[in-house]
Amino acid sequence: MATNNTQLISELVARYGRARTSLMPILQEVVLQNNYVSDSDMTEVAKQLDLSAAQVFGTATFYSFIDTEPKGKYVIRVCKTITCDMHGKKMIIQTLEDMLKISVGETTPDKKFTLLETNCLGWCHKGPAMLINEKPYSSLTPENVHEIIKEYMNQ
């Protein structure tokens, strides 16, 4: 299987080394650049680290932030743990679903946004909270979510 990321993976292997301890940083970097790691990427990583593809698949699929399915350019993760839930998470999800016209778990047709729920993000005192890629947003209301997403839409 061909991958467009062969060069990126070679560079990462050169940077982090070929030991198995480099596997997580390499996978994380591929996800940062592509928002997911494809089957062919994983096979390429396996080849370059001298592991079996199964070992790389096994590690990658364990972690919820290492997506193995294509995701949008902006991955929105809304915290669904108790305090965010108590402080209006459902309304935030509703707002996002209405704006993006997708449901939780889906990606917009233009591949710009993916909407997900996630477990505790560590912003319980300022819930509801969400991450867009790595950037956290807290004290969310339907109004400010509207503003935030509008900005991303115009980017």
Added chain:
Amino acid sequence: MSPESKLKRVDLIFGEYSNVQYKVLTDTLKRKNEDVLKDLLDSGLRGRGGAGFPTAMKWKYTAETPGEEKYVVCNADEGEPGTFKDREILTRVPRKVFSGMAICAKIIGAKKGYMYLRGEYRFLLPDLQKELDIYHEYAKKLKHDFTIEIRMGSGAYICGEESALFESMEGFRGEPRNKPPYPTTSGFMKKPTVINNVETFVNVVMICRIGPVKYKELGTTDSRGSKVFSVSGDTPIAGIYELELGMPLDRFVDEFGDGDTKAVQVGGASGFCVPRKKFKDTIIGFEGVPTGGSMMIFNSSRSMYNVLHNYLEFFEEESCGQCTPCRVGCQQLRKGIEAVKKGNKKALYLDQLMKLSDSMKITAKCGLGQSVANSFSSIVSNFKEEMIY
């Protein structure tokens, strides 16, 4: 509320740095290892991640384990629902964390340290990396041969369990190992390793700075020092508070509750739920209900069924799936309370679910599966009606 009932605020962890950069580290590196260890032992410091193992013992055991290659690991995989204090510590006083790790390195004889930072906190990385560069400059000046590298997590709660964290750093699925062996003999790369919570390393630095005698003035016999609490839920003043350990819960509720507090979940989803009638007799600390800092307050408008259901969903998703008691148990507990609520099972079925959670406590491989029973039995036994009707 009378003024004297106000809980004493402490300013140890977040207190300002010394005017001289890395002063505590510089001074402590000059001291004999056994003197520093003795101070730590005297201080009574216990780990701040939740389990509360005496820090000095952990360091002593690792120091005594023979081996050329040893590691210091800072567990910054803060994932317990309701906890956000490590993020605050890493944002406000990262130097104290690095200093604590460097002191530990000298005592146990490690040259390499890691900080495992949860993926959700990746946004902290640029600032932390800058601080780390400053640390490395100072370490060079002090001729202290100890470097620190930051490794990222990727959204797995279980990786906060120390052996799962090592597995993850080694490039594997974050599945906890059997214990023993403990990290003091076989940790990262199966080498002797000290792994401590972010806050624990800061406490070490503060003990080195003010001495064990002064440190012991804070807290109680079983729970020395102060603790950073993450307060959330139904409270007008949610946030981070540094308080003495060993306080009674009713005073905490007086100060942080909204006047209508029904229950407090102490220690996150893996902790205990304390109902109003027990506030008075509950001590927050190792002699009572311990906590890694998470304090979630619920008022009488909240359904404790929903709270428990949320926790169980959390555990179901975050269970690594390695051992049956946890993988199947979490799922069955969730389905079980749903069935009772819907009336598909009789209320007596809750007793059977309690037995299941008790078995998980004994048979699950790691702390995750073992601790599900904490919230399950404390919520079900104290709020049975809410589970049924």
